[in-house]
Amino acid sequence: MVAPEISVLMSTHNEEKYIKEAIDSILTQSFSNFEFVICNDHSTDNTLGILNDYGKLDNRIRVFDNTNKAGLQYSLNFGLKKCRGKYVARMDDDDISHLDRLERQYSFLEKNPSISLLGTNINFFDENGIYGSSRFKANPSIVDVWKGKTFCHPTMMFKLSDIREIGFYNQSDEVTRLEDYDCWCNFYYHGFKGFNLKDNLLDFREDSNSFKRRTNESRIKLVECMHKWLIRMKLKKSLNIFVLYEFMKIFVPSKLIQKYHQIVFYENQDR
Structure with a gap:
């Protein structure tokens, strides 16, 4: 076959x-x-x-x-x-992939063999329809990836051989609900690079239930994971300010974070 x-x-x-x-x-x-x-x-x-x-x-x-x-x-x-x-x-x-998502990503990776990870921008939608869109960096650095919110997991296309090389997804409980962030950090740690297509090629469902799943436990795990990769990647200690920022979200109600999220990405949509 x-x-x-x-x-x-x-x-x-x-x-x-x-x-x-x-x-x-x-x-x-x-x-x-x-x-x-x-x-x-x-x-x-x-x-x-x-x-x-x-x-x-x-x-x-x-x-x-x-x-x-x-x-x-x-x-x-x-x-x-x-x-x-x-x-x-x-x-x-x-989620919902746009009609030409696979074609666009495949074509890009075939023409750019130095890229291992390829994402796209997305539309955010809930029960009321599309309310915003992302503006991910096209060519994120290792620091960008470490900070997070650089790639959207269900848009990603990558080489099977490369994820085999880094050991697949981490199955530890320490990265439950963070497996994508941990994986992208691992790609970059091993010297691989990623890219984001500028077009929105996926509709990403982000409703109130999505925010409810982001518990304080998961936020603490993110803080610990960021600290781990800060050390492994040998990044500047001054970047710990971003770890503190994520930690402070523990004290912010999820409804307020959701409202802020909708405002920010609605503004992106209008640009």
């Missing part, structure tokens, strides 16, 4: 409400030479049934089912070991 150029990788758990939109946005891509690796992390709703139905309709879909809930990091690593493409494109189970 000839390997596809791209392996689209998705992990899902109990997302029967939105997963059809996410899957359809991949199956209708202008670029068609891909496989769709989907890891069901022991869903207890009808998610697995939906996946199996899609698998019968499109042979590019390969469904794997965890017999126990293992978590996102484990599911992504399991899926990566099943991927056969030159590139891996991440996708989340509640």
